[in-house]
Amino acid sequence: MKIQLWSIGKEHDPYIREGIAVFQKRLQHYVDFEVKLIPTVKQAASLSVPELKKQEAKIIMDLLQPTDFLLALDEKGKMMTTVQFADFLQQRNNAGTRQLIILIGGAFGIDQSLLQRAQLQMSLSPLTFPHQLVRLIFTEQLYRAYTVLNREKYHHQ
């Protein structure tokens, strides 16, 4: 199974890029993992936030393959432990999912149409984090989950 992390917004800040690179390198041992940026639609004066989010959603819908499993990160989504998340990854792999897309919204969040397309909405906490930090936190969690699946000494319960 291939995993892609899609983030709406601008380039990672340097400290985020550095952190992601650390876990991305470690993840190479376990899974085919890529990080992709979806540039934010420029906010023209005439465009409201809901309209802007709709435009972003259309771009993302066009990039998605019908067979992609979409996991949208949203603070109101389902919360799970690291071990439950590891089990979820194992289940997707066993189910033959070819591509798992993880979507992180931009400053205004993820459009409703994409939340509806998502097979899973996942929350990392009831707190709202800045989207740049979510990129790093999620990449670490993905690495953590794979160390659980591979019985490595990284995650201690």
Ligand SMILES: C[S@@+](CC[C@H](N)C(=O)[O-])C[C@H]1O[C@@H](n2cnc3c(N)ncnc32)[C@H](O)[C@@H]1O
């Ligand atoms: C700054 S937040 C957007 C908040 C916005 N109020 C909203 O309507 O979603 C940007 C993105 O970071 C991610 N995010 C932030 N906090 C999160 C959390 N606790 N759990 C999961 N994802 C989160 C989500 O993908 C969200 O769309």
